[in-house]
Amino acid sequence: MLADTIKRLTAALSVVAAGVLSAAPAQADFRGGGVVHSFTGCEEYGWDITHAWPVRGIYGPSEVFGNPSTVSLFNTGGGAFHFNVTEPFEIGRIRTRGRGTGIHRTQWTWGVRPILRIMERTVVSPRNGDFADAQIVDLRIRVQNFAGLRRCTADVELSLHRRN
Numbered sequence: 662m663l664a665d666t667i668k669r670l671t672a673a674l675s676v677v678a679a680g681v682l683s684a685a686p687a688q689a690d691f692r693g694g695g696v697v698h699s700f701t702g703c704e705e706y707g708w709d710i711t712h713a714w715p716v717r718g719i720y721g722p723s724e725v726f727g728n729p730s731t732v733s734l735f736n737t738g739g740g741a742f743h744f745n746v747t748e749p750f751e752i753g754r755i756r757t758r759g760r761g762t763g764i765h766r767t768q769w770t771w772g773v774r775p776i777l778r779i780m781e782r783t784v785v786s787p788r789n790g791d792f793a794d795a796q797i798v799d800l801r802i803r804v805q806n807f808a809g810l811r812r813c814t815a816d817v818e819l820s821l822h823r824r825n
Contacts, residue, residue: 690721691798691821697734703813714738718819720800724749724792732777732802734817740765742808750779761809771809778803785820796823 694717700708714736721731723746730746745760761771779802784790786797800819807815 689823689825690719691795691800692717692719692824693819693821694718695800695817695819697736697807697815697817699814699816700807701814703807703810703815706808706810706813708813708815716817716819718800718817718821720798720819720821722750722792723747732800732817736765744775744777744804746777750777750782752779752782754779761806763808769809771806773806773809773811775807775809776805778805780816797821798823 694715696713696715698713699710700712701710703709703712716737717735719731719733721729723730730748730750732744732746734742736742741764743762745762761775763769763771779800781799781801782792783799784792784795784797785799787794790796792798798821800817800821802817803814804817805812805814807813
């Protein structure tokens with residue numbers, strides 16, 4: 662009797678789990694690498710136009726997959742930055758609702774909110790494909806108040822591959 666109850670309960674839970682999982686939006690992010698460069702207004706912090714940082718990057722778009730838009734940068738020389746934007750990324754639109762955090766020796770939340778502007782988001786593969794089907798994406802972002810530093814601006818360029 663107990664074995665039959667367990668079997669029925671297991672079968673019912675399997676059906677519920679399958680329904681919940683199939684109803685969930687497809688979660689995905691894009692991972693790859695790139696560079697942070699073209700620092701302007703950052704000279705007092707030790708960065709100038711000639712500096713360039715190689716980075717690994719993760720981009721979590723909200724437009725298709727339902728998660729908040731996020732960009733994480735991992736400096737190959739040490740340190741990391743994370744941006745969280747509650748709205749979809751739109752080409753050319755300036756974001757003022759971004760939040761920034763960083764880790765370099767210690768973790769901190771930026772006192773000055775970053776302003777992100779998506780300069781370009783190109784679907785590389787499939788060629789001429791829609792973003793919903795994108796497998797490889799190039800992303801170019803201009804970040805004002807980079808690293809929480811008022812008036813410090815940097816460009817971020819990433820080439821990313823979709824990971825489900």
